[in-house]
Amino acid sequence: FFCPFFFSAPAFSFIYIGGSVEIPNLTYTNDLNDPKSQKFLLQAEAIQNYLAESWDSSFLGRYYLKSVVAAFSEGESGLRAYYWHTF
Numbered sequence: 001f002f003c004p005f006f007f008s009a010p011a012f013s014f015i016y017i018g019g020s021v022e023i024p025n026l027t028y029t030n031d032l033n034d035p036k037s038q039k040f041l042l043q044a045e046a047i048q049n050y051l052a053e054s055w056d057s058s059f060l061g062r063y064y065l066k067s068v069v070a071a072f073s074e075g076e077s078g079l080r081a082y083y084w085h086t087f
Contacts, residue, residue: 014065014086014087015086015087016084016085016086016087017084017085017087018082018083018084018085019082019083019084019085020080020081020082020083021047021051021080021081021083022075022076022077022078022079022080022081023047023075023078023079023080023081024075024077024078025078026043026078026079027078027079028072028073028074028075028078028079028080032072032079033072035070035071040072043069043072043079043081044068044069044081047067047069047081047083048066048067048068048069048083051067051083051085052064052066052067055067055085060087063087064085064086064087065086065087066085066086067083067084067085067086068083068084068086069081069082069083070082070083070084
């Protein structure tokens with residue numbers, strides 16, 4: 001008996017959640033406008049690492065893939081970072 005159908009694994013699905021966080025002990029400076037600047041890259045990496053540690057230790061940690069900080073702005077009482085998470 002020949003079966004012309006092939007079965008494959010289900011396709012992957014990703015969920016993206018965007019948001020922002022305000023960090024009161026950090027201040028916004030104009031060089032954080034440029035996503036290629038050294039200050040932007042270092043600050044984004046530090047916040048991404050913090051977010052990753054937070055998700056990894058949560059009950060959703062097994063679904064968490066990464067966080068990306070996309071932009072910064074001045075917050076009410078500190079630096080506001082805009083990000084998205086991928087699950």
